[in-house]
Amino acid sequence: GNSVTQMEGPVTLSEEAFLTINCTYTATGYPSLFWYVQYPGEGLQLLLKATKADDKGSNKGFEATYRKETTSFHLEKGSVQVSDSAVYFCALPFITSGTYKYIFGTGTRLKVLA
Amino acid sequence: GAVVSQHPSWVICKSGTSVKIECRSLDFQATTMFWYRQFPKQSLMLMATSNEGSKATYEQGVEKDKFLINHASLTLSTLTVTSAHPEDSSFYICSAFPPAKRNTGELFFGEGSRLTVL
Numbered sequence: 001g002n003s004v005t006q007m008e009g010p011v012t013l014s015e016e017a018f019l020t021i022n023c024t025y026t027a028t029g030y031p032s033l034f035w036y037v038q039y040p041g042e043g044l045q046l047l048l049k050a051t052k053a054d055d056k057g058s059n060k061g062f063e064a065t066y067r068k069e070t071t072s073f074h075l076e077k078g079s080v081q082v083s084d085s086a087v088y089f090c091a092l093p094f095i096t097s098g099t100y101k102y103i104f105g106t107g108t109r110l111k112v113l114a
Numbered sequence: 115g116a117v118v119s120q121h122p123s124w125v126i127c128k129s130g131t132s133v134k135i136e137c138r139s140l141d142f143q144a145t146t147m148f149w150y151r152q153f154p155k156q157s158l159m160l161m162a163t164s165n166e167g168s169k170a171t172y173e174q175g176v177e178k179d180k181f182l183i184n185h186a187s188l189t190l191s192t193l194t195v196t197s198a199h200p201e202d203s204s205f206y207i208c209s210a211f212p213p214a215k216r217n218t219g220e221l222f223f224g225e226g227s228r229l230t231v232l
Contacts, residue, residue, distance in 0.1 A: 074193075101160065
């Protein structure tokens with residue numbers, strides 16, 4: 001079956017520190033992979049995505065590489081800012097009975113201190 | 115980009131009353147919308163898939179009589195929590211994808227609606 005395992009938080013970092021949030025998956029076939037971000041009190045926004053193996057998604061200084069050999073899609077940022085404080089979700093879409101469904105990781109709360 | 119909007123953002127109601135939450139796609143037509151529930155510090159749980167012009171498809175364990183979903187037009191889906199109880203308090207989020215994004219699987223989310231049942 002399909003599943004997403006995401007690093008548990010919370011993660012607390014100082015400003016300009018390096019960030020890694022781990023995400024591994026199991027899937028049938030080779031689905032696209034997504035990272036969504038949820039700022040306090042808001043819905044989710046797409047942060048980045050990768051549609052095939054070895055693709056690197058990037059946005060706002062964040063990066064994630066779709067690694068088929070390790071079934072991983074870890075999120076990284078070289079220098080975090082206070083404004084990056086949010087909850088990050090790894091997500092895997094799949095189609096069942098002709099309908100799109102998503103599996104979300106449990107979410108990792110990031111807190112960046114000034 | 116595609117915009118999905120929910121209303122209301124916050125709602126407080128008394129136990130036993132019903133509450134309606136609206137989800138609109140503002141700049142695209144959505145034949146399918148998804149309703150999620152998010153518990154504090156937890157991930158999103160898919161409640162149901164809302165299909166325009168037909169019945170919603172509910173996930174296992176979700177009470178369809180409790181959570182009524184109506185998708186009467188291509189831009190509007192509503193979730194009605196009937197006879198709400200404190201345990202229904204949660205953050206409800208809807209999502210959809212425009213036809214042009216269907217093959218990418220990218221979802222667009224509403225801002226979420228926080229329901230508090232007293």
